Amino acid sequence: MTIRLTQYAHGGGCACKIPPGELESVVGGLTGARPVNAAGELLVGLDAGDDAAAVRISGGTALIATTDFFTPVVDDPYDWGRIAAANALSDVYAMGGTPVVAVNLLGWPREVLPFELAAEVLHGGLDVCGEAGCHLAGGHSVDSPEPQYGLAVTGTADPDRLLRNDSGRPGVPLTLTKPLGIGVLNSRHKATGERFEHAIATMTTLNRDASVAALAAGAVCATDVTGFGLLGHLHKLARASGVTARIDPAAVPYLDGAREALRDGYVSGGTRRNLDWVRPHADLSRTTETEALLLADAQTSGGLLVAGELPGHPVIGELVSRSDHTVVAG
Known part of the structure; x- marks a missing residue:
């Protein structure tokens, strides 16, 4: 059995x-x-x-x-x-x-x-x-x-070269080192038994190389994207740093099949709670509810979110001076 x-x-x-x-x-x-x-x-x-x-x-x-x-x-x-x-x-x-x-x-x-x-x-x-x-x-x-x-x-x-989530400054780009969509694919796996090899490969990839690259690029601010989703971790980083994180949803990478899993209803309760928590602090008026759920998707062993530009990884936004919101999408 x-x-x-x-x-x-x-x-x-x-x-x-x-x-x-x-x-x-x-x-x-x-x-x-x-x-x-x-x-x-x-x-x-x-x-x-x-x-x-x-x-x-x-x-x-x-x-x-x-x-x-x-x-x-x-x-x-x-x-x-x-x-x-x-x-x-x-x-x-x-x-x-x-x-x-x-x-x-x-x-x-x-x-x-x-x-x-x-x-x-x-x-x-x-x-x-x-x-x-x-x-x-x-x-x-x-x-x-x-x-x-x-x-x-x-x-x-090195105590003088720590990557911290409270060290973000306006004018710095935001880089994401792994695609999103792990949460909805895992929810589909739990419900149906379908196995997603590319999601497993993403989750088992160490963030070691991304960390080394961030330090080499002179970054001082970073976090990893896990259970609170991209929006949740952006909110925490921006709040701690006293800035606003502005992201372009079209620049955010996703695993193959993530949008289809969301369309078919495989959304965890954790993802919905993430969005509910961030929504009062974020301007999501220029993005759809579907996109917002993907941005809040609860990741497991996700990538690094780095305030800085890392070769080979997509820039998804930037940090700007603090406004009425900690996160602006769109």
Whole structure:
């Protein structure tokens, strides 16, 4: 019997994130706290909602720490492990860092799904960490009602060359390094079992090269595009930087089949919540509702959104002086 992992979870991938508005209300009171006798200087914390935490330690090094895990986004356990690992490592790349070591985070319904599948998930994570040059050692597991997998990752970076989401400035172009449409294709996969090899290839591609290219281009501001969609991550970046992000929807690349999946109704609840969250802060009057949903599509292991121009990747807009909105589409 073929076991479809996506049928054992209520959501899939980064689309199962807690809605951004709800999340911000929960963590809003956690900023500003300082530990006693701290071992390093906190460079990036909760304040701007960045991709990872960064601490300056002795030796002129920034330590980057992040974690990410989610329910199955595809049915194949090995592919799910690869996707989840690439997605977790992405937070380090999004800040201009190099992942050094990671540990597994595994939730498994042990009386429902065979552990042989869990082993395949873990092997997928191991192989992607190996590709990234990142040690994967140990971790933690729990008996969980739904399967969940991801990594806690530690990396390093130059503290004076971090990519941050609060460093955007007017007049700088915006570059996107992976096409959108992962969310609607994954929703179609969950509903129908259709397998989209190009979507899997996109999700398992590391953001390492894009991060290196961003640093080489002198970029100082970036984020990755995951569960809050392009619009959500643009809103967070523009809000943190005190600018407005103006994008050209016609310049945004999409995976083959994404528009057809949206047309056929394969839209996750996470995508609709993303759009509801951003809409009060965005000017979407010059784009259609269909286009707005695609721009809000909840991505899993998406690309980097860089304030700067990267050779070989499309420029989709620019940062301008702050107006009444954080995001303007069209």
